[in-house]
Amino acid sequence: MKGKQGIKKVIFLYLPVIAFIIITLAPFYWMIVTSLKHSTEVFSRPLTYWPKEFTFENYSKLFSGFGFGRYFLNSFFVSITTTLIVIVLSLISGYAMSRYKFRGKGFVYLLLLCTQMFPAVVLMIPLFETMNSLRLINSLWSLVITCSCTNLPFCLFMMMGYYNSIPRSLEEAAQVDGCSLLKAVFKVLMPTMLPSIIATGSYAFINSWNVFIYATAFITKKEKYPIPLALNIFQGEFNTDYAGLAAGCVVALIPVLILFAMIQKNLSGGATSGAVKG
């Protein structure tokens, strides 16, 4: 009986889980292996599943020849700035949405929900004009502003959910003890909120790191490219240097995968249920 149960578990649980893991990781594996091959070995027959000779030349070429460091810094600037703006604003407005009853709350909620469905390709056209009149075309600030706007509503919902999960009595008790509301929020709520702030921030960071559609619309100067745009151009320009392309992907993926590992537990928490945008 026990043995039969065990076999069942292997067939219906372990095997499918392993299959999912293999299918998920295979492309990553292939990308890393390709990035460590000489660019001629990529086309060698038969295909090699493990580099005959390890090389880091693709990585060094990436930074010396292709100027990847510049793009990395651009993306970093956009993501960090956006993250800070989004955290501050969603902390403030999430508090209002969670702790106050006010006229028009339902409307605000619905409005913010609707903005989640606005397609980037649609907003891109009029925003190009706006950025043009603000003289922000080819400035990274155009991406900071756009990323902040597109990420704010969802991050606000995330924060609202986190506030909702903290009992109101916490800051009320502090207020009774003579704290002002602001002080109560900062001294009492913030420490408990820290993991949530990190989760929300990482979410905004990953999304802005990956921004592409707006970047193609607003940025045409090479030295201002963020990573996804640079990789896309790279793909077109050096049509056959797949090893270099793979190396670029590896470098670009490192920060987001680290952040993802940190927050993946939060993503399926109650606050964000059903609506993780990508």
Added chain:
Amino acid sequence: MKAKGRARRNKLYYKRVVTPYLLLLPVLVFVTFFMLRPMVNVFIMSMQNYKILEPGNKSFIGLSNYIKILTQDEVFIKAIRNSILWVAVSVVLQTILGFWLAYLLNQKFKLRGIARALVLSPWAVAGVMVGIIWNLMLGETYGVVNDLLLRLGIIDQNISWFSSGNMAMAAVIIANVWRGIPFFAISYLSALSSIPEDIYESAKIDGANRIVTLFKITIPMIKDTFVLTTLLRSIWTFNAMDLIYSLTYGGPNNSTMTIPLYIMTKFKGEMDYGYASALAGIATILMMIVAFAYIKIGKLGKEEMY
């Protein structure tokens, strides 16, 4: 004394009323200026003859752009068809696989935390990079997929994924499914974990087996999540174009051209802002119909939202 007390109370009351609006002000200003206003502008621009390559020729032309799209534009018809195929196949496959994955991850087993982090990781990968990674996977001579299929004897010559229309569509959908499963799994996971254990316990006592439990308890319990996730992800899949942009750029012969990508090519390639806006207007109207259904159905879970 009394009056002072009233004034103080008034002030407190006032503070209480005004505070939430003040707190929300920055977000509302941001959203109004950079999201709502552009949305209105798209419709204004869609009624203009507005081509960057013909400067000084900007004029109001009413619905001409729309009429041209709906009556003369063959690529548009193709793009609509492709978009429907792209959304439908992606979402159906992702729903099934995503639910299966969530169902597996909701059970207790050793190293579950690590397994979870691994299988959900494509979530964080940018669409452009998904395109590049799958280009490496599917490339005709350097791709590992062809090589594996050859070795396993499933095919006897390399498939050229990107030169035939149907195969190119299959390729972008495969890449998109790989990327999208985590989105679904994450939604379903939180729904599944909210089902109380004791329901399963009592079903077990009543002699229900796994399959019966799945269809009679689990799926009905998370029906709302099913509906919402499917609708929301349909909209986002419809909008997503960065993957196709980097994997096939709509080709060959427009066979993977979707509506958002078509907008992009008109905007970026031909710089025909009026026409691109009209396409965007049509896409938005389509979206609004779906979104309306979403909000209507979303009312199901409204109490917990406010």
